[in-house]
Amino acid sequence: EVQLVESGGNLVQPGGSLRLSCVASGFTFSSHWMHWVRQAPGKGLVWVSQINPDGRITTYAESVKGRISISRDNAKNTLYLDMNSLRADDTAMYYCARGDNWHYPYWGQGTLVTVSS
Amino acid sequence: QSALTQPASVSGSPGQSITISCTGTSSDIGGYNYVSWYQQHPGKAPKLMIYEVGNRPSGVSNRFSGSKSGNTASLTISGLQAEDEADYYCNSYTRSDTYVFGTGTKVTVL
Numbered sequence: 064e065v066q067l068v069e070s071g072g073n074l075v076q077p078g079g080s081l082r083l084s085c086v087a088s089g090f091t092f093s094s095h096w097m098h099w100v101r102q103a104p105g106k107g108l109v110w111v112s113q114i115n116p117d118g119r120i121t122t123y124a125e126s127v128k129g130r131i132s133i134s135r136d137n138a139k140n141t142l143y144l145d146m147n148s149l150r151a152d153d154t155a156m157y158y159c160a161r162g163d164n165w166h167y168p169y170w171g172q173g174t175l176v177t178v179s180s
Numbered sequence: 181q182s183a184l185t186q187p188a189s190v191s192g193s194p195g196q197s198i199t200i201s202c203t204g205t206s207s208d209i210g211g212y213n214y215v216s217w218y219q220q221h222p223g224k225a226p227k228l229m230i231y232e233v234g235n236r237p238s239g240v241s242n243r244f245s246g247s248k249s250g251n252t253a254s255l256t257i258s259g260l261q262a263e264d265e266a267d268y269y270c271n272s273y274t275r276s277d278t279y280v281f282g283t284g285t286k287v288t289v290l
Contacts, residue, residue: 100226100281107283108220108271108281110278110280113278113279122277123278124278125181165212165216165231165232166214167218167228168228168231170227172225173225
């Protein structure tokens, strides 16, 4: 069974940093593109970033470029999202999702990031 | 990249059919057949309902169907049921090698 479990969400002050993790199981992690998607409270889904299977190719939404970095450790079956210079509008549930040919059939349950003083 | 445009809400009675539109540009929906649709119930993670415009994953009811014309994609739910009440989001691959979601549509079963 495919499982994606996010962690690392927390309350952080504006300007702070945070690392989110997503541990994958039930499939060959190193063969799949992985994505992060976020959803602010009461708002819609927003695509954030993607990374290719070997970690060498990354892409970001314009709204997070320069402040967010996606990475992966295939030996640990883990996807990461490093977030810096956090702002109030980064407050959201962050989901990791497995990419399969331009769509996302598997999602984690999300981890909540709250940016507030 | 601006969000794809969806109606904020659509409603229908049980048994009826409804259609949700998703409008983009030639740089996303119009340029690729990589449109997918997701259902999200409150407090839950999204669930894939349609991929590559009109394909249904295994386990998804055949009451759900997708199509595309030009820069607009559509999701049709036939034989509307109470369990279909949820938020629905379209998604498309873009020319910038990124992805973009729609604004979301709340489906209400009357």
